[in-house]
Amino acid sequence: MKNNWFLSLVFCCAVQSSLEAQSATQGSQAAVGPNASLFVSQQSEHSRVWSKVVAKTNQLGKVFTTTNQAYIELATGMSHWNAGQLVDSVESLGIVADGAAGTQTRYTVHFMGNANTAGGAVRVTTSDNKTFTSRVYGLAYWDSSSGASVLIGSLQDSQGQLVGNNRIVYPNAFTGCDASIEYIYTKAGLEQNVILESQLPAPASLGLNNDSSRVQVLTEFFAPPIPQKTTVQIKGVPDDALLDFGDTKIGIGQAFLTQ
Numbered sequence: 001m002k003n004n005w006f007l008s009l010v011f012c013c014a015v016q017s018s019l020e021a022q023s024a025t026q027g028s029q030a031a032v033g034p035n036a037s038l039f040v041s042q043q044s045e046h047s048r049v050w051s052k053v054v055a056k057t058n059q060l061g062k063v064f065t066t067t068n069q070a071y072i073e074l075a076t077g078m079s080h081w082n083a084g085q086l087v088d089s090v091e092s093l094g095i096v097a098d099g100a101a102g103t104q105t106r107y108t109v110h111f112m113g114n115a116n117t118a119g120g121a122v123r124v125t126t127s128d129n130k131t132f133t134s135r136v137y138g139l140a141y142w143d144s145s146s147g148a149s150v151l152i153g154s155l156q157d158s159q160g161q162l163v164g165n166n167r168i169v170y171p172n173a174f175t176g177c178d179a180s181i182e183y184i185y186t187k188a189g190l191e192q193n194v195i196l197e198s199q200l201p202a203p204a205s206l207g208l209n210n211d212s213s214r215v216q217v218l219t220e221f222f223a224p225p226i227p228q229k230t231t232v233q234i235k236g237v238p239d240d241a242l243l244d245f246g247d248t249k250i251g252i253g254q255a256f257l258t259q
Contacts, residue, residue, distance in 0.1 A: 038070055043086050045106060045127075048073040077187035080106040080127070089187040091166040100162055102185045107248075109190055115158040115170035115181055120222050122183065124190055128247040130225045136181055137218040139174060139194065141203050144237045145212035152200060152215075153177035189248070192219065217253065 042049040052070040057063050079086045090104035099111045106127040115121050120133035138154040153174030158181070160168050170181040178198040184191040194217050203213035230242035232252070243250040 041067075041069070043079060045079050045081070045086070046074065046076055048078070075187065077106045077189070080104075091186050093162060093166055093168065093185055095162060099160060100168055102166070105185070105187050107190070109183075109185060111160055111168050111183065113160055115160065115173050116155050120220070122190075122192075124248075126245070126248045130245055130248065132224055132245075132248070133222045134219055134224075136173070136192070136194070137220045139177060139179065139200075140216045140218055141206060141208055141213045142216050143203065143208040143213045145209050148208060149216075150203075150206045150208060152206075153179065192217075215255070 038050050038052055040048050041051040049072050050070045051067055053065050053067050055063055055065050077089050080089050081087075089106065091102075092104055093100045093102045093109075093111075096110075099113045101110045102108065108125045110123045112121040115135065117135065121135040122133070124132040124134075126132075136155050139152045140149050141152060142149045153176040155173060156175050158170040158173040160170050163169050166185040168183045168185075173179060173181045177196070177200060180195045180197065182191075182193040182195055184193070200215065202210060204210045225245050227243040227245045227250070230244070231238050232241050233239070241252045
């Protein structure tokens with residue numbers, strides 16, 4: 001694939017990492033030698049405590065065992081509760097009648113077949129039972145020096161494609177520019193990305209300042225929960241970039257070059 005600009009902006013449903021979550025005992029074991037084995041002695045949604053049982057023989061020839069903590073494994077969303085039990089999370093999407101869905105992590109997600117579905121193409125339900133229904137509205141330039149904004153491309157009909165196990169791509173998703181929308185379903189959260197496959201027009205060609213303009217991915221949310229907002233400075237410009245919904249947070253978007 002040719003070089004593309006990869007914009008990861010606006011909507012990243014990142015599950016909060018917390019090692020204070022309720023832990024549970026699990027008896028899975030993995031042999032590591034004739035006198036020792038590793039097993040999960042404690043588990044939460046974001047961590048596992050691996051312990052080791054070692055057999056020893058004392059001077060009288062009596063065999064006894066000791067249990068020692070070996071290491072702690074950390075990963076956001078590695079497990080989730082299902083029917084009262086902690087089970088391993090799986091980053092896997094499946095085809096359903098009207099699109100695709102993922103149900104094997106701390107949150108569930110449903111994708112409509114068409115990115116331009118009225119009322120929202122993506123529905124996320126979090127572990128604390130909050131629902132986010134959204135769709136991308138378009139791409140725009142925003143000039144911080146003047147406050148002016150110009151829409152570069154509007155969302156158009158685009159049929160989603162399941163790529164691998166955990167990616168949905170809506171190709172040619174905008175009018176006025178060559179760009180696709182990508183969603184990545186992970187144990188930690190949902191990423192919404194826009195892949196630019198051709199050069200956007202210069203801001204100056206649209207009456208904006210090249211030096212003070214930036215690309216925005218505009219995303220519509222339909223009746224979302226109310227977040228707590230933290231205002232941060234981006235190159236000296238105030239922006240409500242950190243949104244806290246409880247277990248789910250939306251952070252600052254990024255842009256970078258990819259192959």
